Amino acid sequence: MTAEIDRRPALRDAADAARYAPSIHNTQPWKWTVHPDRLELHAVTGRQLAVQDPDGHMLLLSCGAALHHARVALAAAGWQVRVERPAGDPLAVLHADRQGAADPAAVELFEQVKARHTDRRTVGDTPLAPAVLDDLVAATERAGARLHLVGRDQLIDLAVIVERAQKTESADERLQEEIAEWVGGERSGGTGIPAANLPAGLPLTTVQERDFGTAGTLPVGEGHDSAATYAVLYGTGDDRVEWLRAGEALNALWVAATAHGAGVLPLSSPIEVGYTRLELRRLIGDLGAPYLVLRLGVLNEASTKPSGTPRLPVDQVIDEAP
Ligand SMILES: Cc1cc2nc3c(=O)[nH]c(=O)nc-3n(C[C@H](O)[C@H](O)[C@H](O)COP(=O)(O)O)c2cc1C
Structure with a gap:
């Protein structure tokens, strides 16, 4: 029965959530393609730092972070996710296999995904336990x-x-x-x-x-x-x-x-x-x-928290497969 569920809205939501992933200099060097049954992650070399990152290592770390964001978003919506990582293009393919009740731990994780940001202020005086x-x-x-x-x-x-x-x-x-x-x-x-x-x-x-x-x-x-x-x-x-x-x-x-x-x-x-x-x-x-x-x-709560960094609009990072 689940095979008949249209997965596109869930996959699109996951790609949308992944816009907030961290990336080197906030280049967001990724693009998603939403298929009826899967979500593909592609690297965008046009947003690669050609001088600083000629091997694309920081680009790949950034794309990996976006992939994790999408995985957490799908898990929080109750989807069981299977990930393939072909060595070329696409970088990864996400299959949302089955939907059940959302695991509360996954929902909590998704809240943290949304709260995550880079903080360049000095750290507080107490070391991490x-x-x-x-x-x-x-x-x-x-x-x-x-x-x-x-x-x-x-x-x-x-x-x-x-x-x-x-x-x-x-x-x-x-x-x-x-x-x-x-x-x-x-x-x-x-x-x-x-x-x-x-x-x-x-x-x-x-x-x-x-x-x-x-x-x-x-x-x-x-x-x-x-x-x-x-x-x-x-x-x-x-x-x-x-x-x-x-x-x-x-x-x-x-x-x-x-x-x-x-x-x-x-x-x-x-x-x-x-x-x-x-x-x-x-x-x-x-x-x-x-x-x-x-x-x-x-985190140093004594000084003002930085505001969020900008993100590319949806149409620049998400494509719908024909
Ligand atoms: C692979 C990678 C390398 C990064 N390197 C640095 C760095 O050297 N210095 C720095 O201040 N921030 C670094 N960042 C943080 C990014 O600048 C930050 O993720 C981006 O500006 C988006 O902001 P946000 O994390 O607050 O959403 C790095 C992030 C990633 C994913």
């Missing part, structure tokens, strides 16, 4: 990647790696020009990071945040990052499917963090610069391929 960190490690592993928590003894090494990567990127004029296309100002096109979401000045932290080369208007707070926990998202290899899965895991851990009132700030520079990525690999004891550095911490 070990049980919360354990939960984030477990959420990452369930989603198919791994999380290395950087110990106090490795913090300075990490700070040096991040600083070197930032210096390399800051010295690259073409890369800075590309960033300027996506970051700063009012952003009327539905993409990019508005000034309101960028720190008014870079906070004084041990591990520096990305310097976008343009100051914003977000008050970052008085704090430091001394109570932050840094982590490296990593996995077994470097093929496209592994990067896509890492994006799904990134979102799974981000949503779990949101449920705990914890903030996640990705730092991608040390992954984008070849030699610092190698240094990161050594930092995690050669356990696997590093995909992203993350700052985890209790």
